[in-house]
Structure formats: structure tokens, C-alpha cells
Amino acid sequence: RYRTVCNHIREFLPHTYRREDIPLKELNLTFINDFEYFLRTEKKCRTNTVWGYMIVLKHIVSIARNDGRLPFNPFAGYINSPENVDRGYLTxxxxxxxxxxxxxxxxxxxxxxxxxxxxxxxxxxxxxxxxxxxxxxxxxxxxxxxxxxxxxxxxxxxxxxxxxxxxxxxxxxxxxxxxxxxxxxxxxxxxxxxxxxxxxxxxxxxxxxxxxxxxxxxxxxxxxxxxxxxxxxxxxxxxxxxxxxxxxxxxxxISQDMETLSHKLEDMEKNICRAI
Structure with missing residues (x-):
């Protein structure tokens, strides 16, 4: 996945900024938002795919910050979250x-x-x-x-x-x-x-x-x-x-659990039902 993100950035830079590389100090929130837009429009990535790629980029940025190469967090103010996808399964x-x-x-x-x-x-x-x-x-x-x-x-x-x-x-x-x-x-x-x-x-x-x-x-x-x-x-x-x-x-x-609960509450329910 890291390699995929790097490849996307290599395509993104000349496409959006007409450059082959960019210094870390120019990595800002605008860059992050532009990269997300590129992934969605040019690479046709879905929301959860974009989210996964941004997690990778955020991790790379964290490494640079921990090494002292980047004094600020370009992801500050960036908001993105995955969609709750209904995933199929077999019965x-x-x-x-x-x-x-x-x-x-x-x-x-x-x-x-x-x-x-x-x-x-x-x-x-x-x-x-x-x-x-x-x-x-x-x-x-x-x-x-x-x-x-x-x-x-x-x-x-x-x-x-x-x-x-x-x-x-x-x-x-x-x-x-x-x-x-x-x-x-x-x-x-x-x-x-x-x-x-x-x-x-x-x-x-x-x-x-x-x-x-x-x-x-x-x-x-x-x-x-x-x-x-x-x-x-x-x-x-x-x-x-x-x-x-x-x-x-x-x-x-759910039915099985409620059946188990019903047996556990049987005496309690009988007493309450009598009082109703």
C-alpha cells in the first residue's frame, strides 16, 4: 500500500502542480486536499480507498515529524472518515x-x-x-x-x-x-x-x-x-x-439470545405479570 501511495503521488505532482517533486516544507493542508481530490476524480478511488491511502500518507508525515524533518502537521484541520460498508457474508x-x-x-x-x-x-x-x-x-x-x-x-x-x-x-x-x-x-x-x-x-x-x-x-x-x-x-x-x-x-x-434471556427471566416475568 505504501508503494501504491508513492506511485499515486508521482502521478499527482506533475498532474496538479506540474512538478516532479516537492520539498517537505511545502506539504500543507492544501496539498492534502488536492491529493484527495486527485484520488477521487483522476484515480476514481472510492471513499474507503481514499481513507486508507490518507492513513498511509499520514503515517509517512508522522515519521518525518518524529525525525524533525517537518516542524508542523499538514494534516491539522483535515477531516476524512471511512464509510460503514454493508459487507456480505454467507449463511x-x-x-x-x-x-x-x-x-x-x-x-x-x-x-x-x-x-x-x-x-x-x-x-x-x-x-x-x-x-x-x-x-x-x-x-x-x-x-x-x-x-x-x-x-x-x-x-x-x-x-x-x-x-x-x-x-x-x-x-x-x-x-x-x-x-x-x-x-x-x-x-x-x-x-x-x-x-x-x-x-x-x-x-x-x-x-x-x-x-x-x-x-x-x-x-x-x-x-x-x-x-x-x-x-x-x-x-x-x-x-x-x-x-x-x-x-x-x-x-x-438475536432470537437465540432473547430466548435465553426469556428463560433466565421466566420467574421474574411471572411475578410481574401476576401484578399487572
Whole structure:
């Protein structure tokens, strides 16, 4: 992402200022706002993409300020925030539909299985691709865990493996090279095949690894009573607000929770109802 931001700035400077470079002392709020406008109009970036790029630029500015190269904060007065995007996920029934669907070849089956692995672990594509056998360890509780750090955030993400991901690991054992757990196709190939599989299954939501992670948070974890603090740690998030964007509380989960509450309040409600 840092490289992408640098490339955009290289295009932005000659486009907007007709210059190839700019001294740090000329980096001001006008520059920041002009760069945002360039991203939105010329690069056609959406609000959350712009927000992500600005976070990167802000971090670069912070490094310059901490090193004493920039005596002021050009981001002072700059306001930008991400949109709360309604992210799709699969229901438990749809996950079963996905598993029951016949795959037309071994590659499609592999891509389907890797997606399901992400559904049950919450790992992003890059983390699945980079997963090596040495990261699979029997932990303190005697269960098999993935001991890793998320590539995107560099945060620790230790995940106890359920039966489904363990079965998928066993299925593809010995088929990958260089100590990797899975022979993962390219991201482009996976997305293309997942699109075909989703269409075959009749899903409204487009299958991506983002959807797999959202399904993990919503259908696998939260809907079965896992606290959001635990979900946040499992997904490797640095901020629980990010988890709240990923996670959806389903109507079924609300109904289950209210049913549990109803049983707990049964005696209390009986007494109150008698008095009404």
C-alpha cells in the first residue's frame, strides 16, 4: 500500500502542480486536499480507498515529524472518515450449499476448499497463501493452532483449528512446495473461479476472501456466541471498531439470545405479570 501511495503521488505532482517533486516544507493542508481530490476524480478511488491511502500518507508525515524533518502537521484541520460498508457474508445454509455443489475440476475444488478454510479460520488470501507447516503447532491446550502474524497489519493472530480446516489441511498435505501448507493459485485466478462457483450456487453475494472473513466473523463466530473481543483477536484486528464493521448480528442470533434471556427471566416475568 505504501508503494501504491508513492506511485499515486508521482502521478499527482506533475498532474496538479506540474512538478516532479516537492520539498517537505511545502506539504500543507492544501496539498492534502488536492491529493484527495486527485484520488477521487483522476484515480476514481472510492471513499474507503481514499481513507486508507490518507492513513498511509499520514503515517509517512508522522515519521518525518518524529525525525524533525517537518516542524508542523499538514494534516491539522483535515477531516476524512471511512464509510460503514454493508459487507456480505454467507449463511450456514449457503456454506453447506457451497460444499454440496459439484466442482468441475480439481482446481475449482481447491479454490472452493481454500475459501472454506478462510471461512473457518478468518485468514485473508495472503495469509492462506503464505501459511507454512511450521506455523501449525500443538499449543498449551493440546489442540492444533495456527501461530502467525497477519501480513496486512503485522499483528499476532493465533487461531485454534476446528475440524473443517484440519480436514482441509490433511486433504492437501504434501502437495505444496517450500514448506507451504497449500498450493494456492494466484489471487486473480482464485477470484475468477470463486465468481464462477458463486454463480453456480446461485449466491447473491460475490465470493471473495473478504466475504470469507466476514462469514467467519458473523456466521461461524458471533452467531455461535463467541464474544466480539475474541473475534477481534482471531481476525488479527488492531481496533475492535474494525471488527464491528466486519461482523453482523443476524436475526437468528438475536432470537437465540432473547430466548435465553426469556428463560433466565421466566420467574421474574411471572411475578410481574401476576401484578399487572
Amino acid at each position: 450456514q445454509t449457503e456454506i453447506q450449499t457451497l460444499m454440496d455443489a459439484p466442482m468441475k475440476n480439481a482446481t475449482h475444488e481447491l479454490v472452493r476448499d481454500l475459501f472454506v478454510f478462510s471461512v473457518f479460520t478468518g485468514l485473508a488470501y495472503s495469509d492462506v497463501k503464505n501459511l507454512t507447516a511450521d506455523r501449525l503447532q500443538t499449543f498449551f491446550d493440546g489442540n492444533l493452532w495456527i501461530i502467525t502474524r497477519r501480513k496486512k497489519t503485522n499483528t499476532e493472530s493465533n487461531i485454534r483449528l476446528l475440524d473443517v480446516p484440519k480436514r482441509i489441511i490433511e486433504k492437501y498435505k504434501g502437495l505444496a512446495r517450500d514448506g507451504h501448507v497449500f498450493p494456492v493459485p494466484s489471487n486473480g485466478s482464485c477470484n475468477k473461479i470463486l465468481k464462477e462457483i458463486g454463480r453456480q450456487c446461485g449466491f447473491k453475494v460475490r465470493l471473495t476472501y473478504h466475504v470469507a472473513r466476514h462469514t467467519n466473523a458473523t456466521t461461524v463466530l458471533l452467531s455461535h456466541g463467541v464474544p466480539i473481543e475474541t473475534v477481534s483477536r482471531l481476525l488479527g484486528h488492531t481496533n475492535i471498531k474494525t471488527t464491528q464493521i466486519y461482523a453482523k448480528i443476524t436475526a437468528q442470533k
